[in-house]
Amino acid sequence: MKYCKDFIVVENQTITSNLFILKLQYPETLPEIKAGQFVEILVEGNKDVFLRRPISIHDVDYKKNQISLLVQIVGKGTDKLSNIKEGDSLNLIFPLGNGFTIIGKKVLLVGGGCGAAPLLYLTRVLKEKNIKSDILVGCRDINHLFSKKEYESLSNLHIATEDGSCGIKGLVTTHKILEEEFDAIYCCGPTPMMKAISKIAKDKNIPCYVSLEHTMACGFGVCLCCVVETNKGNERTCTTGPIFLSSDLKDF
Ligand SMILES: Cc1cc2nc3c(=O)[nH]c(=O)nc-3n(C[C@H](O)[C@H](O)[C@H](O)COP(=O)(O)OP(=O)(O)OC[C@H]3O[C@@H](n4cnc5c(N)ncnc54)[C@H](O)[C@@H]3O)c2cc1C
């Protein structure tokens, strides 16, 4: 079931000059949301931003009926969203997409930059299911690290920064945690990073789930602008995905 509802902004937290977290209040009881699902946001007040913008659900608080979104400013839509204030309303279509398939007893989550957005809620779901998780987060520097306290409370956090200001210096692909045994890997971030991690998973003979940030228009299967080539034929990223088993993707 999909909903189209107004949420009220309860917080707009600046992380860096181009990264912010929106905490949004739902006026009713939140429906079930799967980790990895996303929302389509109506960006009002800019006639150049006609289409809704897809953003992953960063976290869910069922007790407060709140969700949070981590957003990176890349263009007019996300720039407009960055100026939204406490008390403003935002119209969302949600929850969209398939969400992560939860498997195994010990899993590894790997996130790069703001692409790691869906992984916080995934760590929460895994903890509730008593599945042990390690999360490896890669970012430019310590200032671009977000939700650290929350990750630490839900999972074993490992960090890689490009400048070495936190965790190891270098890319996530060089981190030693990747040498350990896991039942599955969940990966979100830049495509080259997801491809490199899925190759590591393939060598270990374990499944790797990746989240594709394909360009989208409608977000619910109508416009066909988000088609991706899979081993089973062309699929819509917004409905069959955005989470795919990397071995099912032609390009991976
Ligand atoms: C399923 C899904 C989940 C997403 N989750 C998040 C999230 O949690 N946080 C977040 O910050 N962003 C997320 N994105 C990306 C986000 O939707 C785009 O950055 C946003 O729509 C850009 O809108 P804009 O108007 O600011 O930029 P535009 O003016 O539309 O574009 C500016 C630049 O960004 C590029 N761009 C636009 N859309 C995308 C896209 N989908 N992927 C990569 N580059 C794009 C354009 O090619 C252009 O170069 C997600 C995308 C998808 C499909």
Ligand code: FES
């Ligand atoms: S975005 Fe319209 S079909 Fe996927």
